[in-house]
Amino acid sequence: MSDEKDLRIAGLLHQGAxxxxxxxxxxxxxxxxxxxxxxxxxxTMLAGVVLILLIAVAAQSLAGxxxxxxxxxxxxxxxxxxxxxxRGSLGQVRKxxxx
Amino acid sequence: MDPKAGSDDDQLLLAAVREGSExxxxxxxxxxxxxxxxxxxGITASYADADDVAQETFLxxxxxxxxxxxxxxxxxxxxxxxxxxxxxNQRRWFRAARRDTDYHGSLGGDEVSAxxxxxxxxxxxxxxxxxxxxxxxxxxxLGSGHSHGEASEMLGxxxxxxxxxxxxxxxxxxxxLGEQS
Numbered sequence: 433m434s435d436e437k438d439l440r441i442a443g444l445l446h447q448g449a450x451x452x453x454x455x456x457x458x459x460x461x462x463x464x465x466x467x468x469x470x471x472x473x474x475x476t477m478l479a480g481v482v483l484i485l486l487i488a489v490a491a492q493s494l495a496g497x498x499x500x501x502x503x504x505x506x507x508x509x510x511x512x513x514x515x516x517x518x519r520g521s522l523g524q525v526r527k528x529x530x531x
Numbered sequence: 532m533d534p535k536a537g538s539d540d541d542q543l544l545l546a547a548v549r550e551g552s553e554x555x556x557x558x559x560x561x562x563x564x565x566x567x568x569x570x571x572x573g574i575t576a577s578y579a580d581a582d583d584v585a586q587e588t589f590l591x592x593x594x595x596x597x598x599x600x601x602x603x604x605x606x607x608x609x610x611x612x613x614x615x616x617x618x619x620n621q622r623r624w625f626r627a628a629r630r631d632t633d634y635h636g637s638l639g640g641d642e643v644s645a646x647x648x649x650x651x652x653x654x655x656x657x658x659x660x661x662x663x664x665x666x667x668x669x670x671x672x673l674g675s676g677h678s679h680g681e682a683s684e685m686l687g688x689x690x691x692x693x694x695x696x697x698x699x700x701x702x703x704x705x706x707x708l709g710e711q712s
Contacts, residue, residue, distance in 0.1 A: 438673070441704045444654040445674030448578065449569035457568070457582065458560045461589045468590070524551065 473517045480513025541605035549596040560589050563606055566675060567613050573670035574617060576659055584620060588613040603684060610685040614667060621663055650708070657707045661700060668693050669700035 450457070484506055491502035515522065541562070547555030567588060571581035591612050599608055658666055664686070671682040672693070679697065683690040 437705050437708050438701070440708055441654070441673055441701065442676070444651055444704075445573055445658070445670060446569065447651055448572040448655075450565055450572070450582075452565045453561065454564060457564050457585070458557060460582075461560055461586050462557075464586050465590055465593060527551075 469520070476517045477513060480509065480517070484509050484513070542601060545592075545596055545599055545605050548593065556593055559592065559605075563609050564589070566606065567609055570610060570667075570670050570675060571613055571617060573658065573674055574663060574666045580620065584613060584616045587616050591616070607681060607685050610671070611687070614686055617667070618663070653707050654704055657703055658700075661703070664688060664692075665696040665700055668696040669704075672697045673701060673704070 487502060487506050487509060491499060491506070494502055541559075544555050544559050544562075548559060564585065568582060568585045571584050571588075572578050575581045575584070588609060592609065595612075599605065658669065661669065667686055668682055668688065671677045671685065672679060677685070679690055679693050682688075682697075683693045686693070688696075
């Protein structure tokens with residue numbers, strides 16, 4: 433009798449279980465992951481743009497070799513920001529070509 | 532199906548996820564979403580909250596796949612992540628539950644139910660009346676068929692406490708069924 437009740441309890445506790453195949457749930461997880469990636473990329477790029485603008489503003493008062501150095505710093509900064517923002521994709525590309 | 536083979540397979544799958552395999556991640560979600568979501572639906576008042584935590588759980592497996600040390604099964608690891616996330620959301624859920632007095636709205640899922648509605652509601656209400664730790668132990672041991680030891684490992688609660696939680700929870704639910712029949 434109590435075994436029967438235990439089985440009923442297990443059945444009732446399992447009533448709210450989702451279907452064993454639920455592609456909508458999987459798509460929701462992937463969508464959320466992409467949103468997070470996009471947000472992270474956006475914040476990195478925004479921080480990079482602010483940094484590059486600061487360097488550009490500071491470079492306005494420079495001349496000669498110092499200006500050239502500031503230009504090189506700007507270019508390096510832009511490349512660095514792009515690498516950080518797209519590091520996941522870059523990793524995939526590197527993996528593909530190393531095979 | 533040999534459960535050991537399934538467990539080995541899961542470990543291979545997780546190794547592939549660690550390497551960034553999209554296909555492995557999709558398979559991991561498909562394979563484990565039902566038990567993880569069923570567990571979370573059992574311990575939360577709202578299915579939407581449960582599915583939200585389940586999504587966060589799978590996202591964590593993507594970002595923290597390297598953290599899996601191979602002790603225990605991948606499913607146990609997933610349950611322990613889900614449990615930690617559920618505990619983290621406990622206060623928010625409590626506030627939302629107090630605001631939301633329309634409790635019965637959360638009971639109507641899209642799944643077909645074979646049990647009489649009154650019995651189902653009574654058992655769910657009794658389950659939700661239990662403290663969160665006890666609810667989780669009852670769901671794992673009585674609802675999902677895990678052993679006390681596995682539940683203890685997943686929830687990070689001592690074995691003796693789990694046994695006592697499950698025993699008391701079972702008595703309470705049996706009492707509810709006795710009243711209903």
